[in-house]
Amino acid sequence: DAGVTQSPTHLIKTRGQQVTLRCSPKSGHDTVSWYQQALGQGPQFIFQYYEEEERQRGNFPDRFSGHQFPNYSSELNVNALLLGDSALYLCASIPSGGDAEAFFGQGTRLTVV
C-alpha cells in the first residue's frame, strides 16, 4: 500500500510565476490537507479538501488555491509567487471516520528566486 506521494520533490521558480504541486493520498483516504513549513518553523495549515470541495482554510491569501479530483488526489496552486513562499509544502491525507491520524507525504521543497 503506497503512502502519501507528492510531486515534484523539489522545484525552483522565479518571483511572479505560478506553481502547481500534486498529492496522491493513501488508499482509502478521502480528505487531503495542505501545510506550509517555512525553514525553522512548524507546519502551518493552508486548507483542506473533502469531496472535491474546500472544507476549511487557514490564514493564507487567495493566491493559494487548490483542487481535489474524484480519485481524491489534490493539487495546490500558488500564483504570483513571492520570495516568502519558499518553503516545504506538505500534503496530509486522513481517512474518513478515522481517529484523527494524518499521514504526511515527504513534501515538495519550493524555492522562489
Place this chain on the structure above:
Amino acid sequence: AQSVTQLDSQVPVFEEAPVELRCNYSSSVSVYLFWYVQYPNQGLQLLLKYLSGSTLVESINGFEAEFNKSQTSFHLRKPSVHISDTAEYFCAVSTLYNTDKLIFGTGTRLQVFP
C-alpha cells in the same frame, strides 16, 4: 484559538542519556495531542498520540508522553536515546470539534552525540 509552545528549539544530549522535550498547549476546548518526528529531507511521521483514556502514551521505539491537563502539557520523554533519534520533533494539537486541522509548535531539534 489553539496554540502550541515548544520552549526548547534545540536539545543536545549524549547517546544513552535520558531526554525530555517539552510541549505546552493553550485551548479553551478539549484537544487531541500528537508528537510527530521529521528526519532530514523527509515529511512528518506520527510518533504517538493522545485521544482519550490513559494519560500516558507510548510509541514502539521507546518514546512516551504524558498528558497533563492541569498543566496543559504533553512532554515527550525517552529514558535512553540513540544516535538514530536525531531529528526534529513537533508537538501538535487538534480539537474534538475539528480533528482534521493540526496546529503545530515550532519544533525541537534533538541532537544525539556519541
